[in-house]
Every structure is written in C-alpha cells, then in structure tokens.
Amino acid sequence: MSSATHPASAPATSGAGSNVMLLFAVAAVAVLLVAPFGVYPVFLMKVMCFALFACAFNLLLGYTGLLSFGHAMFFGGSAYICAHTTKVLGFTPELAILSGVAFSVVLGFLAGLLSIRRQGIYFAMVTLALAQMFFFFCLQAKFTGGEDGLQAVPRRPLFGVIDISQDIHLYYFVLAIFLFGFFVIYRTIHSPFGQVLKAIRENEPRAISLGYRANQYKLLAFVLSAALAGLAGSTKVLVFQLASLTDVAWQMSGEVVLMTLVGGMGTVLGPVVGAAVIVTMQNYLAGLGEWVLVIQGVIFVLAVSLFRRGFVGEVIAIWQQMKARKANS
Amino acid sequence: MFELIGIPPQALFGQLLLGLINGAFYAMLSLGLAVIFGLLNVINFTHGAQYMMGAFGAWMLLNYAGIPFWGALVLSPIIVAIIGMVIERTLLKRLYHLDHLYGLLLTFGLALILEGLFRRQYGSSGLPYNNPLPGGTNLGFMFLPNYRAFVVVASLVVCLATWFVIERTKLGSYLRAATERPDLVQAFGIDVPRMITLTYGFGVGLAALAGVLAAPAYQVSPTMGSNLIIVVFAVVVIGGMGSIMGAIVTGFGLGVVEGLTKVFYPEASSTVIFVIMAIVLMVKPAGLFGTAK
Numbered sequence: 001m002s003s004a005t006h007p008a009s010a011p012a013t014s015g016a017g018s019n020v021m022l023l024f025a026v027a028a029v030a031v032l033l034v035a036p037f038g039v040y041p042v043f044l045m046k047v048m049c050f051a052l053f054a055c056a057f058n059l060l061l062g063y064t065g066l067l068s069f070g071h072a073m074f075f076g077g078s079a080y081i082c083a084h085t086t087k088v089l090g091f092t093p094e095l096a097i098l099s100g101v102a103f104s105v106v107l108g109f110l111a112g113l114l115s116i117r118r119q120g121i122y123f124a125m126v127t128l129a130l131a132q133m134f135f136f137f138c139l140q141a142k143f144t145g146g147e148d149g150l151q152a153v154p155r156r157p158l159f160g161v162i163d164i165s166q167d168i169h170l171y172y173f174v175l176a177i178f179l180f181g182f183f184v185i186y187r188t189i190h191s192p193f194g195q196v197l198k199a200i201r202e203n204e205p206r207a208i209s210l211g212y213r214a215n216q217y218k219l220l221a222f223v224l225s226a227a228l229a230g231l232a233g234s235t236k237v238l239v240f241q242l243a244s245l246t247d248v249a250w251q252m253s254g255e256v257v258l259m260t261l262v263g264g265m266g267t268v269l270g271p272v273v274g275a276a277v278i279v280t281m282q283n284y285l286a287g288l289g290e291w292v293l294v295i296q297g298v299i300f301v302l303a304v305s306l307f308r309r310g311f312v313g314e315v316i317a318i319w320q321q322m323k324a325r326k327a328n329s
Numbered sequence: 330m331f332e333l334i335g336i337p338p339q340a341l342f343g344q345l346l347l348g349l350i351n352g353a354f355y356a357m358l359s360l361g362l363a364v365i366f367g368l369l370n371v372i373n374f375t376h377g378a379q380y381m382m383g384a385f386g387a388w389m390l391l392n393y394a395g396i397p398f399w400g401a402l403v404l405s406p407i408i409v410a411i412i413g414m415v416i417e418r419t420l421l422k423r424l425y426h427l428d429h430l431y432g433l434l435l436t437f438g439l440a441l442i443l444e445g446l447f448r449r450q451y452g453s454s455g456l457p458y459n460n461p462l463p464g465g466t467n468l469g470f471m472f473l474p475n476y477r478a479f480v481v482v483a484s485l486v487v488c489l490a491t492w493f494v495i496e497r498t499k500l501g502s503y504l505r506a507a508t509e510r511p512d513l514v515q516a517f518g519i520d521v522p523r524m525i526t527l528t529y530g531f532g533v534g535l536a537a538l539a540g541v542l543a544a545p546a547y548q549v550s551p552t553m554g555s556n557l558i559i560v561v562f563a564v565v566v567i568g569g570m571g572s573i574m575g576a577i578v579t580g581f582g583l584g585v586v587e588g589l590t591k592v593f594y595p596e597a598s599s600t601v602i603f604v605i606m607a608i609v610l611m612v613k614p615a616g617l618f619g620t621a622k
Contacts, residue, residue, distance in 0.1 A: 130603065254441070301435055
C-alpha cells in the first residue's frame with residue numbers, strides 16, 4: 001500500500017499529546033466499565049469480539065500491507081476448537097480459549113508459510129483459497145457438526161470457580177480479553193518490530209536491502225494476527241454459545257475487511273469503530289434479510305470510491321489539517 | 330465391459346466428462362480474469378457474479394421474453410458485458426492509480442450487491458433451465474450426452490479463438506503492448522482508455538458466456554458465482570496470469586483432476602484444487618506458467 005493512502009499514525013512525541021491519549025484511554029475504559037448497565041451486554045460483547053477480530057486483521061492489512069481474504073479460518077477455526085473442548089472435553093473457558101488460540105497459531109503458521117510466498121493481489125487470492133479449503137474441511141469433518149455447527153456450548157465457571165453464566169458477569173471477562181488483545185496490538189504497532197512492519201509495507205525491497213528478513217517479519221505478523229483473530233473467535237463462542245459454518249465462510253472474511261475499511265485501515269482505533277458500525281447496522285437491519293448483503297456491498301463500494309481513509313482516518317486527516325492551519329496562522 | 334482399477338468405465342468417463350465441463354468454466358473464467366488483470370491491473374472479484382448474471386440472463390430471456398437458449402447464448406453475454414463496461418466507466422476507472430487491492434475490494438463489494446439483489450429476487454435455491462440439446466450418443470464405452478459434448482467443444486473453440494486473437498492478430502498486439510506500456514501505446518495514437526473499457530467488457534462477456542453454458546448443465550442460482558470464483562482464484566494462482574495458453578491448459582487440466590478425484594477419493598473432490606495450489610506454492614511460487622512477482 002502506498003503511503004499516500006495511509007494516515008500517519010499520530011506521533012506521540014509531545015508530552016501534551018500523550019497525556020491527551022492517556023486521558024482518552026482512561027475515559028474509554030471507564031465508559032466500557034459502566035456501559036452494560038445502559039446497553040444490552042450481549043450486543044456490546046459482540047461488538048468487542050468483532051472489534052478485536054478487526055484489530056487483529058488490521059495489524060496485517062494496515063501495518064504490514066498484507067490483505068488477507070481468509071481471516072475467517074482463524075476466527076472460525078478457533079471457535080470450533082473452543083466450542084469442542086468446552087462441550088465435549090469439559091474444558092474450563094480459559095483453557096478452551098487457550099486451545100483455540102493455540103490452534104490458530106498453528107494454522108496461521110502453516111497458512112502464513114504458504115501465502116507469504118506470493119505478494120499483493122496473489123496473497124489475497126491464496127489466503128481466500130486456503131480459507132475456502134478450511135471451510136470445506138469443517139463442512140465434512142465430524143467434530144464440527146456439519147451444517148448444524150456446535151450449539152448450546154455451556155458457559156462453564158471461569159478457572160472452575162467464577163460463575164460467568166450471567167451475561168453481565170461474562171461481559172467483564174470479555175472486556176478484559178478485548179482490552180488485553182487491544183493492548184497487545186497497540187504495543188506491537190508501537191514497538192521496533194512494528195516499525196519494521198511499516199517499513200516493509202511502504203517499501204519491501206528497501207527493507208530487505210537494509211538487512212531485515214522481510215519474510216520472517218511478515219510470517220510473525222501473520223501468526224500474531226491469526227492468534228488474535230482466534231482469540232476473538234473463541235471469545236465469541238462464550239458469548240453466543242455457538243460455533244458454526246458462518247464463522248469460517250468467506251463472507252466472514254469479507255466482513256472483517258469491511259469493518260477495517262469503514263473504520264480506517266492503518267489506524268489504531270479504526271477497526272473498533274468499524275466493527276461497532278457494522279455490527280450495529282447488522283442488528284438494526286437483521287429483519288431485512290438479503291438486503292443486508294446488498295447494503296454491505298454498497299458500503300464497500302462507497303468506502304473504496306469516496307472514503308478510502310475510513311472514518312477514523314478522515315477524522316485524523318481533518319484534525320491534522322486544522323493543526324497545520326493553526327501553525328501557519 | 331472392462332473395469333479399470335475397480336472403477337466401472339461408465340463412472341470414470343462420466344466423471345471425466347463432468348470434470349472437462351467444470352474445467353471449461355475454469356478456463357473461460359480464468360482467461361477473462363487474466364485478460365482483465367493484464368490491462369486493468371484489477372482482480373475482478375465480480376467475475377463470479379457476472380458468470381451468475383450470464384446464467385440468469387439466459388433464464389430471464391427465456392422466461393420473460395421467450396428467447397431460447399441459442400439466442401441467449403449471444404444476447405446474454407452482450408447485455409452483461411454492457412453492464413460491466415458501465416461499471417468500469419463509472420467506478421473502476423477511478424481506482425487505476427491506486428494500489429491493486431482497492432480494485433479487489435471494490436469488485437468484492439459489487440459482487441455482494443449483485444448476489445444480494447438476485448437472492449432477494451429469486452431466493453437461494455436454484456431455478457431449472459431446460460436442456461436445449463437433449464439426447465446423446467452411445468460411444469460403446471460410455472454414453473455421451475449431446476449438451477455436455479457441446480459445452481466442452483464450444484468453450485474450447487472460444488478459448489482458442491481468444492488465444493488466437495490476442496497472440497496472433499494486430500488487435501491482440503495492441504492489447505499486449507498496452508499491457509506492457511499503456512503510456513507509450515497511448516502516445517502512438519491508440520485510445521487506451523477505450524481499449525481498457527472494451528477489454529473489461531470482453532472479459533466480463535466471457536464470464537457471462539460461461540454462465541449461459543452453465544445454465545442447462547447446472548441450476549441457475551444466485552450463489553453459483555461466489556462458489557466458483559474462489560476455485561477460479563486458486564486456478565489462477567496455480568497457473569499464473571502471465572500466459573493465455575497457460576490459463577486455458579490449467580483450467581481444463583484442473584477440471585479433469587477434480588473429476589478424477591471424484592471417482593477415486595470423493596471426500597477430497599472439493600478441496601483437491603486448493604491442495605494442488607498449496608503444493609504449487611511450495612514448489613514453484615510464481616505458478617506453473619507464471620513469471621516472477
């Protein structure tokens with residue numbers, strides 16, 4: 001991706017700027033802590049699961065410049081493992097989530113090893129094809145329950161002691177996972193490793209000529225992204241007590257692309273906003289059936305044609321323009 | 330009758346023929362994708378939806394206008410191609426200066442819109458389309474349905490004609506030149522933007538033609554395109570988009586491989602092409618007929 005299409009992530013050099021960021025973060029967490037008393041907690045948990053999924057995806061698209069069109073395989077694959085270990089093997093939630101994530105890591109390593117051998121547009125096609133292969137595998141495998149999926153997955157007590165069968169209790173567990181995942185991504189982006197990823201995004205041959213093993217960095221970013229997508233998928237199983245073919249289908253891969261695009265790829269908060277927008281839209285439009293697909297398509301077309309920077313990207317651009325104007329006057 | 334490794338020849342040759350038909354669709358679709366990508370630098374995700382529209386075009390022409398299959402074979406691709414060219418002029422054109430990924434995302438969105446509209450109107454289950462060439466010939470070792478033979482021959486002719494036009498005619502040389510250096514070709518006084526539009530129309534028309542051919546062979550359904558396009562992407566990755574003949578050979582070849590898998594190991598028939606893709610990526614990442622990059 002070219003640099004022109006990416007809003008530069010706000011540099012946190014000035015002391016005042018980082019203070020504002022910190023204040024904003026504290027306020028956001030405070031709002032999330034009290035939110036379930038005003039808003040339906042299941043809806044909030046759904047938003048957080050998809051926000052984490054989109055953030056994980058954005059780590060790859062926005063910060064490494066790799067468009068994966070197959071991220072549903074990590075989201076859904078992990079969901080199946082989490083549901084299976086909980087329902088059949090009787091794992092507690094944290095162990096089930098860990099096994100789901102472990103599965104995603106292995107799958108991400110294998111898929112990443114294959115797909116980073118091609119670049120750009122081919123990378124997207126390879127990941128899409130691999131995800132479709134995984135979809136057919138899930139369709140035929142015995143333990144996934146085929147068309148029915150794994151339903152009525154029990155919400156066992158956390159660590160064997162903490163009851164999370166109530167939505168409101170589960171909410172705080174999901175919130176903790178979301179904040180953990182978001183923090184991991186934030187730290188990754190702002191680490192030297194993240195800087196190398198951005199360098200590869202902007203100019204891979206130059207990064208290689210500087211001595212960075214681009215493929216190893218890309219693979220590690222891919223595995224990390226897969227792991228976090230898996231974390232989101234496993235958490236989703238706890239919320240909806242369901243893992244099904246929808247989670248691994250190509251439409252799911254498309255949805256996460258849409259969320260990231262709408263929110264603003266290459267921005268820290270973009271995917272969160274995008275996920276909130278799309279999930280809200282799906283909730284309100286659920287009754288319209290097939291129109292949801294059409295509307296999602298229209299949003300895709302509009303976002304690509306008119307708002308390539310996405311919601312958060314546009315806001316950052318306006319803010320920077322205003323700052324530049326102030327500096328000039 | 331003889332038996333081959335425990336498989337009755339009827340089943341073997343029947344599946345081989347079905348594989349060839351699938352291969353014909355793979356070949357026509359990947360050919361269109363390759364031609365479009367060559368000139369537009371866009372991976373046309375809408376290709377599957379346009380294939381579906383070709384099939385629906387035939388169905389609508391028959392049911393609303395009473396135009397039979399043979400008329401639809403010409404009309405439906407032209408109509409779909411015109412719709413495609415309008416899309417190119419209004420939407421795709423704005424993205425050429427950007428990263429290829431935006432073209433992919435835009436056409437993905439268009440595919441969602443088209444599939445959603447048709448699902449809204451006609452439901453997800455398929456609509457039947459009568460076989461225009463009933464009956465068949467008994468070849469001794471197998472029964473050859475006329476229509477299936479027609480599909481294989483017709484698509485071979487179309488593919489080879491496309492190859493001939495692109496590789497052996499003056500028009501094709503313009504096209505190949507514009508693929509390499511559009512700015513230079515434009516400087517020679519050739520209207521490259523119009524050529525781009527027509528090329529997109531041609532690639533889309535090819536997809537729609539495959540759709541019309543598919544209508545009697547399978548059912549006409551809104552999801553027929555999205556299921557196929559992902560396989561075609563894998564075919565394109567295997568073959569590489571560098572060569573026209575490569576796309577044709579890979580398409581037919583993979584169709585046959587898939588057909589044979591259905592005979593010998595049915596469980597793997599839906600994944601065999603993806604597995605081949607993974608192997609090709611490990612052995613020859615650029616694809617069988619591809620050049621580097």
